[in-house]
Amino acid sequence: MMHQKMTAITALEHSVEIKAVSKTFGSFHAVNNVSLPIRTGEFVTLLGPSGCGKTTLLNMVAGFIDPSAGAIHIGGVDVTDVPVHLRDTGMVFQSYALFPHMNVFDNVAFGLRQRKFSKSEVTHKVMQTIEMMKLSGMEGRRISQLSGGQQQRVALARAIAIQPKVLLLDEPLSALDKSLRAQMQVELIEMHRNTGLTTIFVTHDQGEALSLSDRIVVMNRGQIQQVAEPIDLYRNPANGFVASFIGEINALPAAIYQASDREISLAIGNIRMTAPRRAEWQFGQGEMVQAFVRPEHIRIATSADAGCNVVTGEVLTHIYQGSHTITRLRVDGLGPIEMRLPGGDVVGRVPVGMPTQIAFDLSQVILLADKSS
Amino acid sequence: MTRQRPFFVQFLVPAVLVAVIFAAAMFNVLKYSFLEFVPGSLNVGGFTLENFTRINRPIYYWVLLDTFILSFATAFFALLLSYPISFALVRAERNWVRSVLVVLAITPLFTGEIVRTYSWMLVLGSDGVVNTALKSLGIIDRSVPIMYTRVGVVIALVQFAMPVMIILLATAISQINRDCEKAAANLGATPNTVFWWVTIPLTLPGILSGFVVVFAWTMSAFSTPQLIGGGKVLMISNVVYLQGFSSFNLPFAAVLSLVALVAALGSLALMKLLTARLEQNMATS
Structure with a gap:
């Protein structure tokens, strides 16, 4: 089934x-000059905090909200002025919005009967x-x-019964409890693999975004911040x-102390640290940067560290999570x-209040120019 | 916990008082229905079942049937006219439109029944607004009788019932999950299909309760059929009045009242059964 579907629409590289x-509401820019091509069959996630414009953008693709400017193409056709019911999108709502007066069969059949x-x-x-x-076996059940x-x-x-040109998912997992959510994530991945439907998924949960998506579109204040795998x-x-x-991270204000071809050394406060040089870093000496280090790249120092990128810290709290401890x-x-x-x-090795030596693994450090200075 | 209960008892006092007085009145009605009518006297005689056999005459069946038909028609037309208003009231995008609609829909509640009925007499009379307008437009040559007809009574009753119907429907319409309508549109349903296959079914509990309330309310209508019907349209309350206060046959008036009560309760129970089934099906977890 998937194979037939793919060959039928391979001519089209971008389905959305x-x-x-x-989109402006009064003086508020809900969505601000967003451009995003979505490849046929792709699973794209719009990720961002509430109010970032991701749901507004999804509603504009579905046709529930008219854009103030710009155009939306679905299946190669400009649908900006096409009403909702002629757009051929399949949406799953946060509230599910199932028809309570119909049984499971009639709910699933609704879109097909319109066609x-x-x-x-x-x-x-x-x-x-x-x-x-x-x-299977639940066709005759009431939604309640x-x-x-x-x-x-x-x-x-x-939503998928009508084989829409694009599947739109508006935070569909947010109403489920944690274990069910994990299970539904797996089912979403399977559903996407089975149907090959182009899918736009909206969430504020970065974990969901990381585990489900082909590409993630991070949005904030109505604008795209980054589009990446x-x-x-x-x-x-x-x-x-x-x-x-995305994930937990330690943000450290730093200055470039010395930069060579192989290494870059940073002054973080009065501490000096060294990181392997990355080709894309174009920082000059003395420039102010933000150094971002993931919590999993910090560990208790051992003698093997030989004092390199090691600092002394005092434990404030342990947050035990079973598989790991923050x-x-x-x-x-x-x-x-x-x-x-x-x-x-x-937790036992380094009690709260005890000073301890910790080592930073800067092989994956992220350096970004500090725009505030 | 049981210690706290006596505190709440004081709140029951007004309700209990009303209930006791009401029950006493109802009991008296019941008692009168079994007592003998003494012509020419307000006093009643001894125990008899004759009052109940007397009701077995076509004229009373016709009055009862008429009352049913008029109540049903009133509920039906009130529903038909109120739904669009309620819909606009809930869905209007501009606040001032909603405010104007609320005021227009609700203010009739604050004018008395008699005032409203007399106003309708001015509108529906042979020289009333409706006939004058139709005549000046050349649609009719002579006045069409509306006063003292069933049509006239239903028109006035519908207008009387509409505020309540509008409130009940507006509540139902405002409570539906609008995502359901969006979902239907998204699945390819035209606005028309969305309305008939999603909006109407989702508001069905409100439609039924509005219908039932107006129906039951109209069953006991008195002054509107009395004044607009002018004795030519008789509903059950008017017959009770005639028997009790023109013929002074209080025992038979009591029997008619009981019959009306049983008929009203019976039809309410029937409709309640229907709505309960529906609401059970519609309930989402």
Whole structure:
């Protein structure tokens, strides 16, 4: 099925194109000049804090909100002025928005019936989708008789049954409890693999974004901050906002002390640290930068570190999480630092209040020009 | 916990007082229905079942049927006219439109029933606004009788019932999950399909409760059919009045009241059964 679908639309490289789209509400710029081509079959996530414009952007693709400027193309056609019901998108709402007066079958069949399929075609497609979403045997159930996870699957089934040109997911997992959410993430990945549908997923949960997406679009204040694949986004955030929004990170104000071809040395407060030089760094000596270090790249120093990139910190708190422990330390001249170590040994080894030597692994440090200075 | 209960008892006093007095009145009605009518006297005789056999006459069946039909028609037309107003009231984008609609919809509640009925007499009379307008437009030559007809009574009753209907419908419309309508549109439904297949079914509980309330309310209508019907349109309350206060046959008036009460309660129970089933199906977890 997937193979047929792919060949039918391979001619089109981008199934959705957002072209210089803006939306203003009064003087508020909800979405500000956003351009984003989305490849056919791609799973793209719009990620950002609440109010960043991601939901507004999704609603503009669906047609619920008219852009103030710019154009939206779906399947190669300009749909900016096309009403919602003719856009051929499939949306899953945060509230699921299932029809409470219809059973599971009729909910899934709704879109197909609008498309005037014959009765047997509708039945065939509905049963196929219901089977794929593991809802077999529940066709006759009322929506009120379903659990949250089942309702979620019906909402997905209803949207994919019509094989839309693009699937739009508006924080569909946020209403589920944690274990169910993890399970639904796996099912979303499987659904995407089975259908090959171009998918736009909106979330404020960076964990969901990292685990589900082909590409992540990080948004803030109505603008795109960065578009990248998950691993690239985590390792090479484009700016301070992305660095601190994706995962935990320690932001350290630093100055370039010395730069050679192989190494760069930083002055962080009165502490000197050395990092391997990256080709893209074009910093001059004395320039102010922000150095970003992930908690998992800090560890308790050993003799092997030989004092390199080692500082002394005092443990403030341990946050034991089972598989790992987050330890907050105070380092003179650096402020609070978060360190992440596997397991829980550190809790006993370094009690709260005890000074300890910690080592920074700067092989993956992120340096960004400090715009504030 | 039980220690705190006596504190709440004082709040029950007004309700209990009303209930006791009401029950006493109802009991008296019941008692009168079993007592003998003494013509020419307000006093009643001994125990008899004759009052109940007397009701078994076509004229009373017709009055009861008429009352049903007029109540049903009133509820139906009130619903038809109120739904668009309620819809606009809830969905209007501009605040001032909503405010104007609320004021227009609700103010009739604050004018008395008699005042409103007399106003309708001015509008519906043979020299009233409606007939004058139709005549000056050349649509009719002679006045069309609206006063003292069922149509006239229903028109006045509908207007009387609309504020309550509008409030009930507006509540139902404002409570539906609008994402359902958006989802339907997203799945390819035209605005028309969305309205008939999603909006209307989702507001069905409100539609039914509005219908039931207006129906039951109209069953006991008195002054509107009395004044606009002018004795030519009789609803059950008017017959009760005629028996009790023109013929002074209080026992038979009591029987008619009981019949009206049972009929009203019976139809309410029937509709309640219907709505309960519906609401059970519509409930989302």
